[in-house]
């Protein structure tokens with residue numbers, strides 16, 4: 001058995017946290033490949049090392065004095081090294097970084113040093129081999145991650161190494177220039193490593209005990225999710241539930257490797273299992289609820305719309321022409337509605353509306369702003385009757401007016417549109433009907 005373990009920034013923010021991480025790794029000999037993030041926040045208004053690096057590099061780039069800012073970053077690492085009682089020194093590494101900052105090595109290089117240095121410390125502390133991600137994670141010329149080349153290089157490299165630390169978040173172009181993933185990207189590295197070593201499980205250690213059924217900022221102390229499928233997770237993350245970077249799913253999914261989200265501060269908790277498919281029923285009809293505010297709907301009406309082949313395409317063309325992506329397109333007999341992000345749409349709305357008129361010749365176009373979308377997701381909905389009915393009646397009882405309801409053909413999700421101001425009340429009502437009243 002082989003396990004890949006990724007630790008997030010808060011799990012590695014201090015020497016004390018590093019010790020917890022080492023205990024976790026030593027408790028299970030199968031935890032052979034370790035992917036660290038950069039040191040995160042030690043307390044709520046602390047600054048992540050990644051953010052310190054970006055700021056420091058920007059000073060360097062503008063030709064301003066940056067040594068003091070760099071020294072503050074060095075202190076973060078020195079405190080960890082000292083707290084762990086290691087004899088390691090990062091002095092030479094910092095000299096190199098200073099030189100490269102002066103030479104304007106780029107923001108990607110700068111940000112990647114957070115994980116790189118933490119990886120060096122982690123490898124020294126565990127006695128594992130350090131493998132620089134720049135040598136094994138490859139980006140193509142256009143800056144896209146090159147999954148196949150990476151998988152070849154990385155699997156060959158790790159085949160000969162029993163235990164290794166591979167820093168998260170970055171890789172490099174063929175010519176060696178460093179490139180990072182988007183923020184939170186160490187999750188992706190963990191997944192890539194899991195694929196390359198054909199791990200039995202990818203453990204992603206963070207500061208929560210997995211996914212919760214609903215956002216704890218809206219529902220006090222919501223229940224956790226034991227098991228969730230990749231598809232359910234995709235629906236929920238898309239709607240704003242964020243524990244894991246969205247792109248972390250693809251590498252392991254194709255190999256059928258499950259992800260286990262765990263809590264470094266509560267290692268005894270089972271966490272959430274993310275799997276391809278399961279016969280395990282979720283505890284409730286729904287697996288989770290997530291949502292986002294800030295949408296607007298563009299309602300297009302045309303008599304006999306259904307008999308006009310190509311009408312929908314022409315409408316969507318208008319959005320495409322102005323680079324607007326749509327979120328949902330529910331349609332009626334003579335109506336079609338396009339949901340878009342309000343902040344993306346607002347400056348271009350009149351152009352898009354006139355393009356719709358020009359391209360599709362509708363009877364009317366009407367815009368409604370300040371809407372929220374809520375996704376109710378669950379593999380259990382397929383085999384349960386009356387789910388949509390229960391949602392409607394719960395919302396009616398809570399005095400929430402439903403603007404739109406859209407059930408995906410997979411019967412995995414129901415998307416509901418409500419006014420922004422009804423967002424929280426709607427989530428509370430749905431959580432109550434499916435979870436609290438079933439307890």
Ligand code: ASP
Pocket residue numbers: 008009037038048050051114168169182183184185186187
């Ligand atoms: N350190 C990077 C960030 O703060 C990547 C990560 O933590 O996953 O975004």
